[in-house]
Amino acid sequence: MIGRARLPRGEGVWPWLAAGSLALSLLMLAGLLFLLAVRGMGHFWPSPLTLVTLEDGRLLAGQAVREERQPNAAGRERLYLTGNRDLDGAIWRWVAVDEIAEESRPRDLVVLERTRWGSFQGRLLALEERGERVEGEAAWAALQARLQELAALRAERDRLRDEIVVPLVRRMEREPLAEAELARASARIRELQARIAGGRLLLESVDGRRLEQPLEQVLRAWRPNAMSPPAKVAAWGGGVWRFLAEGPRAANSAGGVWPAIFGTVLMVLLMSVVVTPFGVLAAIYLNEIAHQGRLTHLVRIAVRNLAGVPSIVYGVFGLGVFVYGIGGSLDEWFFADQLPSPTFGTGGLLWASLTLALLTLPVVIVATEEGLARVPDHQREGALALGATRVEMLTRVVLPMTAPAMLTGVILAVARAAGEVAPLMLVGVAKLAPQVPVDGDFPFLHLERKFMHLGYHIYDVAFHGSDVQAALPLVYATALLLVLVILVLNLTAIFLRHHLRARHGALPRR
Amino acid sequence: MIDPLPPRDLPRHQWRRLRDRLATLLITAGGIGVVVTVMAIGVFLALEVAPLFLEAGRSLGWRELWQPRWQPGTLPGESPLFGLQPLAWGTLKAAFWALLFAVPLALGAAVHSALFMPPRLRSRLKPTLELMEAMPGVVVGFVAGLVLAPWLDRHLAGALALLICLPVGLLLAGLAWRRLPAAWRHRLPHGWAGLWLMPWLALLVVSALWLSPWLEALLFGGDLRGWLEAHAGLGYASRNALIVGLAMGFAVIPGIYALAEDALSGVPANLGEGAQALGATRWQSLWKVVLPAAAPGVLSAVMIGAGRAVGETMIVLMASGNTGLMTLSPLEGMRSMAASIAIELPEAVPGGIHYRLLFLVALVLFVFTFLVNTLAELVHARLRSRYRRLGGRS
Incomplete structure (x- = not known):
């Protein structure tokens, strides 16, 4: 900004340290994004399975995860993800690199994803079903066909249970006639269950231990070393899709995050429905109607400063006022028959969105006010001179010109709310919500239920899981998803603001 | 505000006027309601806290609140201790290392971006x-607690090497840049240094980490942590203030940057230009003229x-270990108020x-951040009027 580019002769070392600190900040940001992107996306890639022969003749099959210097020796050691928790009791194995005699990638190694015991890595010997036994290469083909069949059966069973049985059970109290229908559905489910059960796999780990695996616990099977690149890409896409569309399994350490995505979006939507009208109203009042005196000035400063109050304080306020205060009273008035188990007197979707609405109110007010200040006074004066009342002037002239600013404010509020976790821990987030807050039951949207949240999911899986190492890839993927959502929202807001500046120029008033 | 002209007395106009009145009333009520609700946060917290001190029989004295132990545990046979001292200490310690x-x-x-950077690049940098x-x-807390903490656990010497290598490497880059032929210097302008230094810094990071085992063996007998424990008496906790400082520092850098950059680039240009016309270098004019003028903004x-660092919850919760210790050591954990x-x-x-x-803890956090922010706002307002007086752009 000062003059033209000159030679910074004799300026010493400081300018370089200043430039370096900027470069370092950018590098840290890039590093964080890169880490999340690589580890988050890499999790779904079917990585090759290495068969490692150690010097002493032992064998193991696993995916190399990382390499470290050995703590008290000169060499390096490598961490393998070996799976087979039921055989080994652990899924990780450290191996000193010097002890490795041979590494190979046999094409016949399979990986099974199971509902219990995590993954299996080893060889497939045979598939047994209804007395028939298939061995060798044919077993692999038969397994693939059977797994597809099983997936279809499972999908139908789950659909039946979620869409017919569960609502029926809830209606049972009022309509005893539903019993026949329920019995029919249950019979159908039992029949499906019988068709799912029964099959068996005969498996062998690479070091020769055998295992009989009930087929109904196997979700997927693949041979990473035999897959072609397009097949790997397809598997990767499938993995990403399952992550986005499925619910969590195995105490949140596997499976997808769909309920968390749903909960986050729903909560943020409810929040923006609350925060937009009130924020805009307050901004209009402060900027257009209130007397522009000292008091308004102070209120404006206070509102701006509320944006800097820690989010946890809003959580405390929400817990005290909404949950225990209003929620407790609502329970006493309307849900007294269900006490002492609380309905609204505990954390829930409604209280969480109200708390976050309060938290983001200053963001919306400040952004809208900025937009209102950008509207030149002569526009207002022109409207009034043509005979418009003040409200007509506001709704027909001023507010349409402010719309992009309001939108920017709401988007920034949404971006802030989507990333906030601390207040939610007090007012209604759950690590595993058995029921999604929206279903086919009246009143369809259940404001009192707890919900899952992407940010809290990260915290919970990363810090309260049983095996953090195993769940880590999933946490990376969830974190990447959350960051992507927030980045997109922020970029939209930045773009809108840029567009706004280009149209209206710099601040004309104040 | 501008008052509307009184409309003529026709039924339709009366209706419009009535509607105007109603809507104005509604907006006023809504606006005041929202503002009052938002302001009520502090009042509500104070009301909830008040019985603690006023209620007879179980009121607490200041002595009890200022004990060095925070043990709210409900284990049988153990009386809870409610000393707020460790929490206050942990909060300030985390904020200190972050800042x-x-x-x-x-x-x-x-x-760098206010003084040396071309305006177009600067307008791209801010959104980033x-x-x-x-x-x-x-x-950020997850990456700090589960990625950075285990890494630092094994590579403490590497982190130390980084601390030395990065500034030295930057200065080397500056020296080398001066010796470059003019054509090259033109291609790598100083104003863009924030960008083209990034690969160089990445290279420095990699080489520092690669060198660190040798450094550790040479200076600390191959075990920095043991050396620290023996010579400086510093224990090592895997989730410690250093990690919290790094992670929370990462989170507060952009906020400080944005405001400080506004303050620096808002200084009337004629001040710096005058200094340079009298023969000062850009850095001298910054240090002697621009920075003193912009000091309140900075x-x-x-x-x-600082307000942001004191109130940040998730990063401290996930990266600090949450042990209520009262040490100054950067290699041990702490428990902050927000995390508690x-x-x-x-x-x-x-x-x-x-x-x-x-x-009460929440109230303290609220009052503290509110006061700090208000103070900052007042200082900033002073700055703006100073710029106006100096006759530059405001």
Whole structure:
């Protein structure tokens, strides 16, 4: 900004340290994004399975995860993800690199994803079903066909249970006639269950231990070393899709995050429905109607400063006022028959969105006010001179010109709310919500239920899981998803603001 | 505001006037309602805390609150201790290390972009750093607690090597740049140094980590942690203040940067230009003229950063270990006020002494950040009027 580019002769070392600190900040940001992107996306890639022969003749099959210097020796050691928790009791194995005699990638190694015991890595010997036994290469083909069949059966069973049985059970109290229908559905489910059960796999780990695996616990099977690149890409896409569309399994350490995505979006939507009208109203009042005196000035400063109050304080306020205060009273008035188990007197979707609405109110007010200040006074004066009342002037002239600013404010509020976790821990987030807050039951949207949240999911899986190492890839993927959502929202807001500046120029008033 | 002209007295106009009145009333009521609700937060917290001191029989004295132990545990046979001292200490310690890391970096970045950077690049850079600010605390906390902490556990010497290598490497880059032929210098202008230094820094990081085992063997007998324990008496906890400082520093850098950069680039240009016309270098004019003029703005930027660091919950919760220690050591953990609320409040009995104490903690946080932010705002307002007086752009 000062003059033209000159030679910074004799300026010493400081300018370089200043430039370096900027470069370092950018590098840290890039590093964080890169880490999340690589580890988050890499999790779904079917990585090759290495068969490692150690010097002493032992064998193991696993995916190399990382390499470290050995703590008290000169060499390096490598961490393998070996799976087979039921055989080994652990899924990780450290191996000193010097002890490795041979590494190979046999094409016949399979990986099974199971509902219990995590993954299996080893060889497939045979598939047994209804007395028939298939061995060798044919077993692999038969397994693939059977797994597809099983997936279809499972999908139908789950659909039946979620869409017919569960609502029926809830209606049972009022309509005893539903019993026949329920019995029919249950019979159908039992029949499906019988068709799912029964099959068996005969498996062998690479070091020769055998295992009989009930087929109904196997979700997927693949041979990473035999897959072609397009097949790997397809598997990767499938993995990403399952992550986005499925619910969590195995105490949140596997499976997808769909309920968390749903909960986050729903909560943020409810929040923006609350925060937009009130924020805009307050901004209009402060900027257009209130007397522009000292008091308004102070209120404006206070509102701006509320944006800097820690989010946890809003959580405390929400817990005290909404949950225990209003929620407790609502329970006493309307849900007294269900006490002492609380309905609204505990954390829930409604209280969480109200708390976050309060938290983001200053963001919306400040952004809208900025937009209102950008509207030149002569526009207002022109409207009034043509005979418009003040409200007509506001709704027909001023507010349409402010719309992009309001939108920017709401988007920034949404971006802030989507990333906030601390207040939610007090007012209604759950690590595993058995029921999604929206279903086919009246009143369809259940404001009192707890919900899952992407940010809290990260915290919970990363810090309260049983095996953090195993769940880590999933946490990376969830974190990447959350960051992507927030980045997109922020970029939209930045773009809108840029567009706004280009149209209206710099601040004309104040 | 501009008052509307009184409309003519026709039925339709009366209706319009009535509608105008009603709508104005509605907006006023809504606006005042919202403002009052928002302001009520502090009042409500104070009301919840009040019984703690006023109620007869179980009121607490200041001595009890200022014990060096915080043990709200409900283990049988153990009386709870509610000393707020460790929490206050942990909060300030976390904020201190975060600011120690963030302030130099943020101010350096602000100085560079306000003084040396071409305006077009600067207008691209600001949104980028805004994205950095929008990074959710839970993600930063996760990376700090589960990636950075285990890494630092094994590579403490590497981190130390980085601390030495980065500044030295930067200065080397500066020296080398001066010796470059003019054509090259033109292609790598100083104003873009913030970008083209990035690969160089990455290279420095890699080489420092590669060199660190040798450094450790040479200087500390191959075991830095053992050396620290023996010579400086510093224990090592795997989740410690250093990690919290790094992670929270990362989170507060963009905020401090944005405000400080605004203050620096808002200084009327004729001041700096005058100094340079009299023969000062750009750095001299910055140090002697621009920085003193912008000092209040820079100060308010740092204050707002401090407010953010004191209130940040998730990063401290996930990266600090949450042990209520009272040490100054950067290699040990702490328990902050915000993290305590997040952990303990869901389990506290409503209306109980523990519950009310946590409300007191929240009130303290609220009052502190509110005061700091207001002070920063006032300082900033002073700055703006000073710029106007100096006759530059405001």
